[in-house]
Amino acid sequence: MMKKIVFLGCGSMGEAILAGLLASGVSPQSVVVTVRRPERATELASRHGVTAMATNEEAGANVQAVEGASVVILAVKPIGIMDMCLEVAQALDSNTVVVSVAAAVSLAQMESALSPGQPAVRSMPNTPLKVGRGVVALSAGSAVKEEHLNAVHEIFNGAGVVLDVPEEAQNAVSAISGSGPAYTFFLAEAMAAAGEAMGLTPEVAQVLARETVAGAGIMLTEPGADAQKLRRAVTSPNGTTEQAIKSFERDNLGEVIKTGAQAAAARAAQITEELNSK
Known part of the structure; x- marks a missing residue:
């Protein structure tokens, strides 16, 4: 069965991750993207062949998108991560791994807005992902199993080097590779x-x-x-x-x-x- 991968938000960084994912051989048919503007949704669907929905047109697009997903990538700004988690928490399968690509948002903050036991991963990618030369540091939450972390590695592997680091190292990672x-x-x-x-x-x-x-x-x-x-x-x-x-x-x-x-x-x-x- 084909895994479903969802991007909630897809700006410059999100699209870089998406492009790397598809370049690694993942089928566009397994990817769903939500963004605010209909024009951006049309652009992403045309460019990458993925399913893209605009929340300005479909108020429940985020909740609809995450149903049955294996991995959900939160590619919105840090200030929007908590609200996004709260919005989709009840629609997530208990085995769905939620990945944040936003700087400074802690695992504790994510987990407090998700259902108890929801697997969560904090990541710090950088912009060279756009050219396949990025580096991504991952920190696993308390409910993350090896299978979850492997799935997240697979998503980022197509666009750069992936490292596992303890969460307390993430601010240093952000200062060196993120910035x-x-x-x-x-x-x-x-x-x-x-x-x-x-x-x-x-x-x-x-x-x-x-x-x-x-x-x-x-x-x-x-x-x-x-x-x-x-x-x-x-x-x-x-x-x-x-x-x-x-x-x-x-x-x-x-x-x-x-x-x-x-x-x-x-x-x-x-x-x-x-x-x-x-």
């Missing part, structure tokens, strides 16, 4: 700006920065790749690269990045507390 693509894009921006400051045209500077960051990222995905070793391999003694690295070290760039990541993790914890107070 990490933005750090990388910021680096590319800074490199391009530096090139312009040294006389390159904006077009040339942007291409040099973009392709260098992208190419270095691909090198890091090769088997056995190690960032420190790769850096040392292109840092010749008394060479030009060494001077740049020494400048970064004098300015404590590593500490700057660590402080930024800690600030991101702290904000995630703060959001969790804000959601608790609502």
